[in-house]
Amino acid sequence: MSIIEITGVVKRYGSVDVLKHIDLSIASQEIVFLIGPSGSGKSTLLRCINALETVSEGDIVVDGLSVRGGKAEVRKIRLEAGMVFQQFNLFPHLTALENVMFGPLRVRGVSWRDAAEIAEALLIKVGLKERMRAYPSELSGGQQQRTAIARSLAVKPRLMLFDEPTSALDPELRFEVLQVMRQLAEEGMTMVIVTHEIRFARDVGSRLLFLDGGRIMHDGKPDQLLSDPPSERLRTFLQHVA
């Protein structure tokens, strides 16, 4: 049973088709990596799943909820699908703990005490036990991104969307974020990840999609696609990112 069902999705900005008829179905517990050159539409596709971008044609159904279903339904999708951004986007006026408490408090409506408990547990899980009271500006990029992951998890989503989660980080800080993501994958979280971390995709991914020019060009096992690229296009792309 698929948790994300994408049918005939087109995304158009003016006269430019960023996504050209995407069909894709993602099952629960899949770890799907989206790779491709910039402008290929991978981030756009990801952002259509939780309706941060509207689709021009077609439909996306997440756990039985349609992105075209109106405000209330879209909000439900966003509760199901947590998102992690390239730029972290932590709330700068709140501490790490308050950032993570925010969703449970304001969206799930749990009590302050329970929210604090949830948030503490998650921050410990992502290795930030000592930094809970720090403001985002006092955290390193890697710490900020781990807080952001905890913040998304706090709403108890059924799947997680990652939009280039390590692209704004120094190489030595990437590792700690990837560690957290690896752990999530091992716990059986459904994940859709846009990234340039090819090696990570090979290690952790259950499925790899190569997007080019707004289409899914390849869809397969990461290991197979990466060790024996079926097209010259993918081969060249991999040479450029690796």
Add this chain to the structure above:
Amino acid sequence: MTFDWSAFFESFPGLLYGARVTLFVTLVSLPAGLLLGAMVGVILTYAPTPIASIAQVYVGLIRGTPMVVQIMFIFFGLPALMDVRLDGLTAGIVALVINSSAYLAEIVRGGLLAVPRGLQEAGLAMGLRFGQVIRYIVGPVAFRRMIPALGNQFVIGLKDSSLLIVIGVGELTRTGQEIMTDTYRAVEVWFAVAIIYLAMISLMASLLKSLEKHVRIA
């Protein structure tokens, strides 16, 4: 001429009474102006075009006319126009609220626009309503960055209350004027008036400074 210290000191009790009126007018009208300005600012920034245009016209009309004209209009014009009669103090407060709201609205709009878009997206992505995103995230972040500009507008507002002299409100400037017509000691009286304004504004500035420090985003 010689500076008459006794005239200087003797003017203080009367002037301080006027200063109380000035403070009262300022403390009532600026928070109200901020509230109105925040609403207009949010409309300018986020409302659909037709509603935002109405807010733009409002801001344009107020910024495009002198405050004295607005005060006169509310005090003398409204009774003739629609039989609304306000006493001087009320008319003055209404004028200050309306006038400051237009400038504050633009400050609020600028502050909201300066908040990185990603914060709004992060809020929406966790399932918040748009109104909640503005209330809990964009608003508070913008407010912290707006404090210097708001403070500036508050200082201007306090001094603008002196324009209520034209409709006879007994605030500080008006009181100075009255004492001077009694004593003819222009230098001493206006010097005293200036000192009292300076003291009120310095106090306000230091309060704003400590507020800024208190809510600073490190």
